[in-house]
Amino acid sequence: MIPVEAYLVVSTLLFFIGVYGFLVRKNLIGILMAVELILNAVNINFVVFNRFLYPDHLEGYIYSLFVIVVAAAETAIAISIIINVYRKLKDVRVDSINELKN
Amino acid sequence: MAEYLTSIDFAGLFTADNIVFFILSAVILVCGFMSVASTKLLRAATYLFFTLFAVAGLYLTLSYEFIAAVQLSVYAGGILVLLIFAIMLVKNLGTDTETISYVNKTIAGLSALAGTVFAFITMSKFRFISSEGANDAAAKVDMEMVGQTLMGTDRYQYLLAFEAVSILLLACIVGSIVIATKSKED
């Protein structure tokens, strides 16, 4: 039997890998991928808590479904924005997108 | 952590369940790290794909087949394809290598490490008491129950949230079309 903590360790590590990626990636799509990792780590937590602590209900289960849905929506929107930004600025690196500043 | 380590039965370590879990965890973590560390974006997307795949496997080991299926179809099938499309659409993005300064890497790494340590310390302070059904890891969740929970209006049922999410999705469809459409003057 695998204990809860093992899953939590995995999700924690995955979460902070995602955070690391978010912090270092320079282009928007890379950042978006890091966000996916973070969401996955959260999903793992939801599912694991549901399974091990409240197996009778499906709260974590349903919420992880919602998270996946929202992630999909977010990705769709984010990518359309990125495409648009690329059209305007011919660049998708965060440090060069500073037009609003001026 | 220490208690956890001492409590491990090393002889019973190599059960099938454990081996599967270790392999999946290893794939998740290694591919996850590679996907953020890789300098080429297309590779990173590929690593991400493996990570998502392994997460789906993790759901399967918890006998949540439906989520695993959704994970595969939506994430691996939908989102990732979208991402790859985006990478392809943006000129040179797939083949360019990305260099990140060591200062940035160090700061981000240290921050992430600090977060990890903090999370582990916090975790070690609490014990998670598994409930009865938890041992029965193989207990299936039948689809009827999932459907009831999604569409029901009772306690622990989430029709409202479901509807909210569906409106959100609709908004996203419209929004992404509007944003991505080329305006005439472009």
Add this chain to the structure above:
Amino acid sequence: METITNLSPIILALPFLMFLFLGLCGNKLFKSNPNIAGWIGTAGLSVVAIVSYYIAIQYFWVEGKGADAYQQFVLFNHEWLKMTDNLVISIGFMLDPISAMMLVVISTVSLMVHIYSLGYMHGEEGFQRYYAVLSLFTFAMMGLVVATNIFQMYIFWELVGVSSFLLISFYFIKPSAVAAAKKAFIVTRFADMFFLIGILILSYYTNTFDFLKLTAVSDGHATLVNTKMCGEMFMGLSVTSIAMFLIFLGGAGKSAMFPFHIWLPDAMEGPTPASALIHAATMVVAGVFLVARMFPVYFFEAHDVLTIIGYIGAFTSLFAAIIACTQTDIKRVLAFSTISQIAYMFVALAVSGYTSEHEACLGYTASMWHLFTHAMFKACLFLGAGCIIHAVHSNEMNAMGNLRKFMPIAHITFLVSCLAIAGIPPFSGFFSKDEILVAAFEHDKVLYACQAFVAGLTAFYMFRLYFRIFWYSENPAHAHHTPHEAPMNMNIPLIVLSVFTCFTWLDKVFPFFPEKITADRVGYELETNWIIAIASILVAVVGIAIAWVLYLKKNDKPDMIAGKLKCLYISASHRFYIDEIYLFITRKIIFGGICVAIAWFDRHIIDGFMNLLAWISRELSYDIRDVQSGNLQQYAWGFLVGVLAIAMFAINY
């Protein structure tokens, strides 16, 4: 009584409305024909004059006389600003002998000046503005003399200051006019500051601004001031004296007493009729009027101040008369003569008693009388000087001479006024000046001697002026063309004013001033002191004779005398260097000495502190600015750190 009460607001309202109308719409409406503005102003002022005359006549001969004394009527008193229950600033209308007399003086001179200006200012740029400001001045001066309380007086006091400023700077393209206006405003304002402080001290102790309460007299005391302020000392001086002296300083500023006299000669930069109205006849006597208004307080509670006023007056009159002997600009001669004559009025007040018994308050009567006669003949002199300047296009005596042949009316009226100011009977100046000398003689021999000498000097310098203008050289260097008589609308005021001057002797037959204008408002019968009268006539004749000898024909005697008295002559012609002393004090000592230190403190300490604050916030802002880099990942990092910190805090506590 009801009629007067109903009519009285017209005196204030009509000039004010005229000012608003001419000031706001005058330029637009009467662009093509500015004379209409002048006619409207004159017509309005005629109405005011008629109302003033009516009120004065009603007051003096019908309504005013009470059981034993003239009453003080408050026709209306509208509460304007209520500071505390007692300290209320009202705008009202008080009628008593001196204010009724002032109504006559102001409206007469103002009307004459309005008529005169129709000719004198004809075709000037800003003709409408000129009439608007004249109306404003009339309004302010009327409000000043009928004030029911000292604060109302102060408000109108400042308003006359403003209109004086506006009229002096009427030719504002001339730098000298601008400088003169600034000088007049600053000097009088500086004096008014003392006036305000005096008012504040007085009202702080007595809890009222009201003249009726302040000047109420019983048992040989100004009751209110005596009960409230008696025995209050500050730095070894009685507070009453300090307050009353400060109030006098305000009056000294407006009335150009030494050492505040420096603005009046320069104020002659304004149009001549405005000088006649403001800087000769009405506004400059406001200080005299103020002291007369507060006379019971001065007399009973601050008699030491009254003595000081007397000596300041005597000194100023002598000082100004000496300077007047040496000036060559005819308007300046008249300006110094004005200073000298106003000083006379102060002296008269200072030597006055309070009650009408045994002619004790002769000085008071004489002061007001002289105010009246002086307003008439000095306005006439100024307007005459205006005609002359109009004719020869110069203020300088050297450009004049022999004008009697060209301008007979100006000549006759000027001569009458000169005889009046010199104190030759039967012209008005003789009577009023004689009473002043009598009062001074009975009170203080030193003051008498001084004033008698000044009377001689006055006769001398006025006839020097007269001879230089109308006789002297046979072939003067008239500018460009032959001088000609002024138009009728300029001559009529001269004639009217000289008629006033000629017929004052009627007072001897139908006594007016001694009977009606006295400090306690009771009245007495005046007996002529023939010894003093003959002495003053002799002095005047001697003065005129000297002028006759020196200036009837062009000769070298004046230069010879000037050469002998070189030191005195030069310093007098430079006005005893008072302006230079002022400049030295302000430029060198205040600006160059004290202000440098203050400026250093201000620039380096005060500004430095402010700059330090600014510098700190700028530096901080620059530091903080980097936080708002627009860099997404920096924000994410901050967010992460924040979340960790909050989580750590939340979980551990």
